[in-house]
Each structure stands twice: as C-alpha cells, then as structure tokens.
Amino acid sequence: MQLDEAKSKFIEGWGTLGSAWGVSRTMAQVHALLLVSPNALSTEDIMEQLQISRGNVNMNVRALMDWGIVRKELRPGERREFFSAEKDIHRVATLILQERRKRELEPIMRVLGEISQVEPSPTSTPEETEAFTKMIASVQSFANFANSAASTLIKADENWFLSTFMKLMRPG
Numbered sequence: 001m002q003l004d005e006a007k008s009k010f011i012e013g014w015g016t017l018g019s020a021w022g023v024s025r026t027m028a029q030v031h032a033l034l035l036v037s038p039n040a041l042s043t044e045d046i047m048e049q050l051q052i053s054r055g056n057v058n059m060n061v062r063a064l065m066d067w068g069i070v071r072k073e074l075r076p077g078e079r080r081e082f083f084s085a086e087k088d089i090h091r092v093a094t095l096i097l098q099e100r101r102k103r104e105l106e107p108i109m110r111v112l113g114e115i116s117q118v119e120p121s122p123t124s125t126p127e128e129t130e131a132f133t134k135m136i137a138s139v140q141s142f143a144n145f146a147n148s149a150a151s152t153l154i155k156a157d158e159n160w161f162l163s164t165f166m167k168l169m170r171p172g
Helices: 003-020 025-036 043-050 054-067 089-115 126-158 160-169
Strands: 070-073 082-085
Touching (some): 025 054, 025 082, 054 070, 054 082
16 A cells, blocks of 8 residues: 555544544544654645645634644745644544543543532422432433543653653554
8 A cells, every 4th residue: 555545544433433422524534644743834734735725724723722732833934824733643542532531531530529419409309309309419420430441541751660661562
C-alpha cells in the first residue's frame, strides 16, 4: 500500500472512530491529518487535503485546541496560522480523558449529588421513591468509580509505578 492510500485510510478510520466516540467525523479527520503530518499545516493545507471549507477547518481546529490536542504555531514573516497535533498518543489519550471527564462525568456527578436525597412527592408511592433512590445511588456509585479511575489514569505521570507501567506498555 502506498503512503497516500495508507494516510487516507487512517484519516477515514480515525474519523469513523471519532464519530463512534461522539466527536464529529470531520473534527476527528482534521485531528488525524495533523497527527500524521510531520510539519504544522495551515488552514489552506487542511482545506485542500480534506476537501472541506475554511469555516469547517476553523471551527474544528478551534475545538481541537480547546481539547488541548492541537496547538497553533506562528512562523516569523508568515501571516497564516499553522497547526500541529500532539504526537505522543498516550498524552493525547490523557488530554481526551481529562476533557471528557470535565464535559461529561463532572456535570452528571453534580446532578446526581443534587438528586440523591429526595422526598416522596404527593403522587408517588414509597416504593417508587425507594426504587428511584436506589437507582440514583447505583449510578452515583458507578460515576464515582469512573471518576476515581479517570483520576488515577490522568495522574499516572505523577505516580512512579503507574508511570513506569505506562512507559512499559508503550510500543517501541
């Protein structure tokens, strides 16, 4: 397989993976392109290679920058902006985990905390209240476990054992 074909397959595959994880396909494709590009790319480069509009590039690059996995590079004498992706895939995974935790897990944990103590309403039965309270406690327990696991993974670099283990797991 030629490099261009392999690059194209990777970008398509990463786009499919991204959409399965709840990220727009195009955003994942922009990220994939930047991942496999040895040098930073301009908005025009991304537009040309992915055949997408300037607005689409700008929107997706900004979102990727918000996630912390893409950065802007300025070049002396250039008016154009250039963008590059974090190349350490383990760092990328950690940054994505941090952002997903902030955007998804923390808000639901706040809601669960607010609704964990409920009083029966005039129209509910004691059984309904008990069933609701048990289910919320179960979801809250799982959310706490997920949060704890995420914290452990995010702080792996601060922990010698986990850091060493993660380094051993890295290919190459």
